Amino acid sequence: MPVNDDATTLTDPSTGTDAPSDSMPDDLDASEALPINELFCSLQGEGTLVGTPSVFVRTSGCNLRCWFCDSYHTSWEPTGAWLSVDDVVERVAEFDADHVVLTGGEPLVHEASVDLLDRLSSKGYHTTVETNGTVYRDAAIDLASVSPKLASSTPTLENAPEGVDAGAWEQRHEARRIDYDALVGLVEAYETQLKFVVTGPDDMPEIETLVEEVRDRASAPVPNDRVLLMPEGVTREQVDETRNTVADLALEHGYRYTPRLHVDLWNDAPGT
Numbered sequence: 001m002p003v004n005d006d007a008t009t010l011t012d013p014s015t016g017t018d019a020p021s022d023s024m025p026d027d028l029d030a031s032e033a034l035p036i037n038e039l040f041c042s043l044q045g046e047g048t049l050v051g052t053p054s055v056f057v058r059t060s061g062c063n064l065r066c067w068f069c070d071s072y073h074t075s076w077e078p079t080g081a082w083l084s085v086d087d088v089v090e091r092v093a094e095f096d097a098d099h100v101v102l103t104g105g106e107p108l109v110h111e112a113s114v115d116l117l118d119r120l121s122s123k124g125y126h127t128t129v130e131t132n133g134t135v136y137r138d139a140a141i142d143l144a145s146v147s148p149k150l151a152s153s154t155p156t157l158e159n160a161p162e163g164v165d166a167g168a169w170e171q172r173h174e175a176r177r178i179d180y181d182a183l184v185g186l187v188e189a190y191e192t193q194l195k196f197v198v199t200g201p202d203d204m205p206e207i208e209t210l211v212e213e214v215r216d217r218a219s220a221p222v223p224n225d226r227v228l229l230m231p232e233g234v235t236r237e238q239v240d241e242t243r244n245t246v247a248d249l250a251l252e253h254g255y256r257y258t259p260r261l262h263v264d265l266w267n268d269a270p271g272t
C-alpha cells in the first residue's frame with residue numbers, strides 16, 4: 001500500500017540538498033521526521049541481496065540530479081508526506097519481512113535517517129542503505145549499497161527530463177557527484193557494495209579509476225565481487241537495450257553484474 005496518498009510537493013530549496021523545513025509540520029523536528037515518497041514491500045531488485053523480500057522506505061529530496069533518475073518524484077520534483085520516525089517504524093512492521101531498504105532520493109541527506117536506522121536495527125531488521133555515496137553518516141547500516149555517479153549521469157539540456165531546469169543543475173551535479181572522503185568513510189565503516197549504473201563501454205575507464213582510487217585511499221578492501229555493474233534503464237525496453245553490453249563488460253573486467261530484477265518482473269510500476 002503506498003504511503004503517499006496525500007502526498008504534497010516539497011518545494012525544492014536553492015541548495016537542492018533536502019526537502020525544506022518550512023513544509024515540515026510544526027510538531028515535528030528534523031531529527032525525528034522524514035519526507036516519505038513511498039513505503040512498500042517488494043523483492044530487492046538490485047545488488048548482492050537480489051531476490052530478498054524487503055520493505056522499501058523511499059525518502060524524498062536529493063543533492064544530485066541524474067538525468068536518468070528512476071525516482072523523478074524524489075529528485076527533480078520532490079514529493080512526499082512528512083512522517084515521524086515512530087510512524088515509519090510502525091508502517092514497516094505492517095509487512096512480513098526482516099530486511100529494510102532505506103532509499104530515496106538521497107536518504108543520507110536527512111539527519112533523521114540515523115534515528116530510523118537505529119530503531120530498525122534494534123528491532124532486529126537487516127538494514128540496507130541505497131546511497132549515491134556523497135554523504136557519510138555514522139548509522140546502523142548492515143549493507144551500504146553505494147552507487148557513485150559517473151560523468152554519464154550528469155544532466156544536460158539534451159538529456160534531462162522535459163520541463164526541468166537542467167541548466168541550473170549541470171554544474172552543481174558535476175561538482176557534487178564524487179566525494180572521496182564520503183566514499184572512503186562508507187567503505188571503511190560498513191559492509192559495502194559499489195553499484196555503478198552503466199550506460200555503455202565509455203563508462204568503464206571512469207569506473208576503473210574510481211575503484212582504484214578508493215582502494216588506494218581506504219584501509220578496507222574492495223574486492224572485485226563487491227563492484228557491481230548495473231544496466232541503465234527505467235523500463236523493461238530500456239534495460240533490454242543495455243543488459244547484454246553491461247553483462248559482457250562485467251565478464252571482461254572481472255566485476256559482478258547485477259540485474260534490475262524489479263524492472264524485469266514489474267517494469268516501471270510504482271511501489272515495486
Ligand SMILES: C[S@@+](CC[C@H](N)C(=O)[O-])C[C@H]1O[C@@H](n2cnc3c(N)ncnc32)[C@H](O)[C@@H]1O
Pocket residue numbers: 062068069070071103104105106107130131132133146147195197230231232233234
Ligand atoms: C533512485 S536511487 C536512490 C538512492 C541514491 N540516491 C542513489 O542514487 O544511489 C536508487 C538506485 O537506483 C539507481 N538508478 C536510478 N536511476 C537508474 C536508471 N535509470 N537505471 C539504472 N539504475 C538507476 C541508482 O543508481 C541507485 O542505485
Ligand SMILES: Nc1nc2[nH]cc(C(=O)O)c2c(=O)[nH]1
Pocket residue numbers: 042043044045046056101103104130262272
Ligand atoms: N524492487 C526494488 N529493488 C530496489 N533496489 C533498490 C531500489 C531503489 O530504488 O533504491 C529498488 C526499488 O525501487 N525496487
Ligand code: SF4
Pocket residue numbers: 062063064065066068069070071074075104105106132149
Ligand atoms: S542520486 Fe539517486 S535519487 Fe538522486 S538523482 Fe541520482 S539516482 Fe536519483
Ligand SMILES: [Mg+2]
Pocket residue numbers: 070071
Ligand atoms: Mg528503484
